[in-house]
Amino acid sequence: MFEEVDDASRREKCFTTIAQLPAFIDPKQIPSKRSPFSTIQNHAFVHSVEVILPKEVYSKIKPSLETKLEKPRYARVFMAPSALLEHDFFNTYIKSGNILMISEGRSGSDNVFTLQDGILRMELGKEIYERTGLTGKPFRSGGRKHAKERFLVELNLRLPSMLHGKKGFERIVWAFANVLTQSMAWLFHDLESNSGLDEGNKPINKVQPQLITCEPQEIDHEQIMTPPFYENGKVLEEMSEGDLQEHSGSLSEWLAMVQMASPRLSGEDDVDPYLSRYAVPDADESQACDLMSLKWHGLIPSRWIMQLFLNMLQSTKVSNLSWFALAVATLGKEAVEGRDGFTVMVLPSGQSSESSEASQVNGEGTNGPGRVTLCWELMGASVTEP
Amino acid sequence: MTEDTHGDMEVDTNSPLTEPTKRKAPEPKPKTLHFTSRNPPWTYLKLKLIPQPGSAPQPLDPLSARTYLSSALSQFLGLTGTAIPIDILKIENESSSTTKRDIVWIRVPREDASVVVSALSSWIGGGNNSSSSGDVAWRVCAKGNFLGALVAGSGADLFVP
Numbered sequence A: 001m002f003e004e005v006d007d008a009s010r011r012e013k014c015f016t017t018i019a020q021l022p023a024f025i026d027p028k029q030i031p032s033k034r035s036p037f038s039t040i041q042n043h044a045f046v047h048s049v050e051v052i053l054p055k056e057v058y059s060k061i062k063p064s065l066e067t068k069l070e071k072p073r074y075a076r077v078f079m080a081p082s083a084l085l086e087h088d089f090f091n092t093y094i095k096s097g098n099i100l101m102i103s104e105g106r107s108g109s110d111n112v113f114t115l116q117d118g119i120l121r122m123e124l125g126k127e128i129y130e131r132t133g134l135t136g137k138p139f140r141s142g143g144r145k146h147a148k149e150r151f152l153v154e155l156n157l158r159l160p161s162m163l164h165g166k167k168g169f170e171r172i173v174w175a176f177a178n179v180l181t182q183s184m185a186w187l188f189h190d191l192e193s194n195s196g197l198d199e200g201n202k203p204i205n206k207v208q209p210q211l212i213t214c215e216p217q218e219i220d221h222e223q224i225m226t227p228p229f230y231e232n233g234k235v236l237e238e239m240s241e242g243d244l245q246e247h248s249g250s251l252s253e254w255l256a257m258v259q260m261a262s263p264r265l266s267g268e269d270d271v272d273p274y275l276s277r278y279a280v281p282d283a284d285e286s287q288a289c290d291l292m293s294l295k296w297h298g299l300i301p302s303r304w305i306m307q308l309f310l311n312m313l314q315s316t317k318v319s320n321l322s323w324f325a326l327a328v329a330t331l332g333k334e335a336v337e338g339r340d341g342f343t344v345m346v347l348p349s350g351q352s353s354e355s356s357e358a359s360q361v362n363g364e365g366t367n368g369p370g371r372v373t374l375c376w377e378l379m380g381a382s383v384t385e386p
Numbered sequence B: 001m002t003e004d005t006h007g008d009m010e011v012d013t014n015s016p017l018t019e020p021t022k023r024k025a026p027e028p029k030p031k032t033l034h035f036t037s038r039n040p041p042w043t044y045l046k047l048k049l050i051p052q053p054g055s056a057p058q059p060l061d062p063l064s065a066r067t068y069l070s071s072a073l074s075q076f077l078g079l080t081g082t083a084i085p086i087d088i089l090k091i092e093n094e095s096s097s098t099t100k101r102d103i104v105w106i107r108v109p110r111e112d113a114s115v116v117v118s119a120l121s122s123w124i125g126g127g128n129n130s131s132s133s134g135d136v137a138w139r140v141c142a143k144g145n146f147l148g149a150l151v152a153g154s155g156a157d158l159f160v161p
Helices: A037-041 A055-068 A081-085 A087-095 A126-132 A167-178 A203-207 A229-236 A241-259 A302-316 A357-361 B002-018 B062-077 B110-121
Strands: A013-020 A046-054 A073-079 A099-103 A112-116 A119-125 A137-139 A150-156 A184-190 A210-213 A217-226 A287-300 A324-330 A339-346 A372-379 B033-037 B042-051 B087-095 B100-109 B136-144
Touching: A013 A241, A037 A302, A037 A339, A046 A055, A046 A241, A046 A302, A055 A287, A055 A302, A073 A203, A073 A287, A081 A087, A081 A167, A087 A203, A119 A126, A126 A150, A184 A287, A229 A241, A241 A287, A241 A324, A241 A339, A241 A372, A241 B033, A302 A324, A302 A339, B042 B110, B062 B087, B062 B100, B062 B110, B062 B136, B100 B110, B110 B136
Parallel strands: none
Antiparallel strands: A013 A372, A013 B033, A046 A287, A046 A324, A073 A184, A073 A210, A099 A112, A099 A184, A112 A119, A119 A150, A137 A150, A217 A287, A324 A339, A339 A372, B042 B100, B042 B136, B087 B100
16 A cells, blocks of 8 residues: 555565475485575574474474483673683683674674684674774664664684784784673573583683573464465475465465464454454365474574474474474574574475385385475564564 | 375375386485565564553453554554554463563554554554543564564573573
């Protein structure tokens, strides 16, 4: 009605990939360049992971998930950036170890720090940036165009030149001692040892960390109108591009509706069309089904999400007809065109049996059928409150 | 369960037909489809109802939410405003003894989203009209064209001890 689309809305995108999984996946050699594995690996900082699946499937695979998956652990610390460069911390975690760290703050307005693979990224306001004396590049903040208001400094702390006493390094030390002095909340995850946080002699324990273990939260969704995926998968290949986009869009909307536990999905919902005209995709063929959500909330590394995904693939492939979805939301997203996260949906294998030549042995359950996955990668939404 | 067995049978009967020889052929490169959506039909909003001090602590229900929304839209745009279709996806009432939080999730046609946001954020309801509302206001907590990007929030709560 009003063609007045704002700038932020125009920048929002959803990248959809429909791909067939390989028939067999070796956990030691993940096809990391293929969707959805590449997507999982490309999201380093994650605050929420949710798995959605039929309840009867969950009850079958629950024991194996619980035994095979270690619970993700992380720590919340309150420290100044200079603590990163303390000898012990620096040598243990950055030079020889591998950690994931992210600071509080909103991209676009606050100073935000992330540390990943030894690379420290600092997003700073112009005034602070100039005072640090470090070299960076202008960074989009979503504010005025062409005005360089925010800057990104990227420092690879693993370079051989990054050592106490070297000139370039001393400049960073100086900036942390004189300009970026403010203490802030950080989340910390040690990629080398998930459980090693407890050991008293670790350098992280000098900054009084608050150790947190992510416990999954189980959420029941009873009698959810569920579209017929079995039929859909077959149909996907024959759809025109426009239909496919629309179909995949409404499927991702449906999954998000499950995540937010919307009453519109309940088989018993009789809301007046004046209040809502939402309809489940393929409503006339949908069936009410009990679903289950498993939700982890915390700093969760992509490696753990990959393990979860592989585990889910492994444990659901015996019952060929089960589907599941994995929804992941990123932490500390950038102000402009920041990545929001992604959703992967693995369709039941039944529909792909004709097209997949490798699925001939799937009756045995020894070889994974080449199931079809849909992957939605989202960017650019604006979320101002937790 | 009945669906399961049905599906299994279909797999079993089909595979021998399409796969008569037991060849271990090199796995065919699975075809992959990519597309980018920029203009989906809807925009989703997560709204918070801000009650003014002293208003009745009554949990929000869909009908009064719709009334508040319509009132904001008609104040901003007149009759045209009330014609914007709004779907209420969910209402969350969280109330403890001290605080009350009413969250409403809605979706509107994407082209109307920016005017809806303007209308809602400039509105202060109640006061003169007779509906039992008292003074209330809307705050936009999240806005996006893909619902999946909004449901999990920003994660900023993790930093708070």
